[in-house]
Amino acid sequence: MPSSKEPDYCVSLEKDNLVFSAAHFITFNGDVCEQLHGHNYRVKCKVFGPLDENGYVIDFIALRDTLMEIIAKLDHRTLLPTKHPKIKVVTQDEEIVVRFEKKRWVFPREDCVLLEIANTTAELLASQIGGALIERLREKVSTDIDRVELAVDENRGQWAVVTLPW
Numbered sequence: 145m146p147s148s149k150e151p152d153y154c155v156s157l158e159k160d161n162l163v164f165s166a167a168h169f170i171t172f173n174g175d176v177c178e179q180l181h182g183h184n185y186r187v188k189c190k191v192f193g194p195l196d197e198n199g200y201v202i203d204f205i206a207l208r209d210t211l212m213e214i215i216a217k218l219d220h221r222t223l224l225p226t227k228h229p230k231i232k233v234v235t236q237d238e239e240i241v242v243r244f245e246k247k248r249w250v251f252p253r254e255d256c257v258l259l260e261i262a263n264t265t266a267e268l269l270a271s272q273i274g275g276a277l278i279e280r281l282r283e284k285v286s287t288d289i290d291r292v293e294l295a296v297d298e299n300r301g302q303w304a305v306v307t308l309p310w
Contacts, residue, residue: 155207
């Protein structure tokens, strides 16, 4: 007996050039703060939705180029959270001053990306990148998307994945 349900379609994008290198630190257990360190992050995504009049979910080129634009802005930067209750991030002229309890860092402004997240975990980076991807794709494509899955890998096989509604 044939099903009346439409098939589910997904476009998956994972390429060698969907990478960025960045420094960060995270806090955990309330008062533990890692040392500043870096990762060579990898990003991949899936877009779910029905087929459009061209027979595809979304144009691969539009998806790839938009994602590359977003991650290029993170590349070779220090990622700093601005929504953490104990991390204070202050812009002073051409510098960013960051404090966590007794720790203090000073960075050149041009070397930093201030992110509206509570911690620079792979999970929250995935959410931030995924949200930016959806926002920009809405401006570029008229495709009827259901959801976007965005994954960030910080250490070859340690993926954080978020699924966001369109």
